[in-house]
Amino acid sequence: MAFLGVHPLAGAAGTPGTGLLAADEAPNPWFDPSYVTGNWDTIVGYLGQHIRLTVAAVALGALIALPLALLARRGRWLSGSVLGLSSVVYTIPSLAMFAFLAPFTGPLSATTVLVGLTLYTLVILVRNFLAGLQGVPADVREAARGMGYGPARLFLRVDLPLALPTFMAGLRIATVSTVALVTVGVITGNGGLGQLIVGGFNSNFYRAEIVTGAVGCVLLALVADVLLAGLERLLTPWTRAVRT
Structure with missing residues (x-):
C-alpha cells in the first residue's frame, strides 16, 4: 500500500528510482530562481516589449490629450463632449x-495593442490635463x-x-x-510579461512562470511611478519650496 505519498514500487525510505512524488510534493514552487536564470533572455525580451508598449502608449496619449484638454x-x-467621449x-x-481596430490596423499585432492602449489612456490624461x-x-x-504674452508664450510660461x-x-x-493593461495584449501575442502569466496557466499551472510575470508587472509599475515622481520633483522645484 502507498504510504505518505510514496509509490509501492519506490525504493526504501523513498529513495529515487521508480518512486512517484505525491501531488503536494511535486516540483512546482511559487518561485524558482532556476526558472528565472534559465529563461532570462525570454523574460528580458518580454520585459522590453512591455516597456516599449507602455512608454509609447502613454507618450502618444499625452500628445493627443493635451490638444483635447486645451480645446x-x-x-x-x-x-462635457470631450470628457464624455474619452469615458x-x-x-x-x-x-x-x-x-x-483590426480593420484599420490590419491583423492583430503590436500596432493593434498600441492603439488600444493609447485610447485607454485618454480618459485619465484628458481629465488630469484639463483639471x-x-x-x-x-x-x-x-x-x-496685460504684459503682452501671446497664446503660445502664455501657455509655455504660465499655464x-x-x-x-x-x-x-x-x-x-x-x-x-x-503597465497592467499591456498584459491584455497577450491575446494577440504582444502582452509583454503577460505572456509569462498565460504561459504558466497553459503549462499545467506552472507557478514559477506565473509569479515571475505577475511580480515583474508589479515591480515595473513601481519603478515607473518612482521615476515619474522623481521627474516631477525635478521639473517643479518651486513646489518643494512651498512644502518646506
Whole structure:
C-alpha cells in the first residue's frame, strides 16, 4: 500500500528510482530562481516589449490629450463632449476594442495593442490635463496678457508651469494603469510579461512562470511611478519650496 505519498514500487525510505512524488510534493514552487536564470533572455525580451508598449502608449496619449484638454477648456459644452467621449472609449472591453481596430490596423499585432492602449489612456490624461489647465488662476492669465504674452508664450510660461503637477499626476496614473493593461495584449501575442502569466496557466499551472510575470508587472509599475515622481520633483522645484 502507498504510504505518505510514496509509490509501492519506490525504493526504501523513498529513495529515487521508480518512486512517484505525491501531488503536494511535486516540483512546482511559487518561485524558482532556476526558472528565472534559465529563461532570462525570454523574460528580458518580454520585459522590453512591455516597456516599449507602455512608454509609447502613454507618450502618444499625452500628445493627443493635451490638444483635447486645451480645446475642452474653451467652454463647458466642449468640456462635457470631450470628457464624455474619452469615458465612452474607456468602457469598451479590450477584446471588443481589438476587434474594432483590426480593420484599420490590419491583423492583430503590436500596432493593434498600441492603439488600444493609447485610447485607454485618454480618459485619465484628458481629465488630469484639463483639471490642471482649469486650475490656473484667471487673474494670473489676465496679468500675463496685460504684459503682452501671446497664446503660445502664455501657455509655455504660465499655464504649463502651474498645471505641471497635475499633468504629472495624470501621467503617473496612466503609466501604472497601462503597465497592467499591456498584459491584455497577450491575446494577440504582444502582452509583454503577460505572456509569462498565460504561459504558466497553459503549462499545467506552472507557478514559477506565473509569479515571475505577475511580480515583474508589479515591480515595473513601481519603478515607473518612482521615476515619474522623481521627474516631477525635478521639473517643479518651486513646489518643494512651498512644502518646506
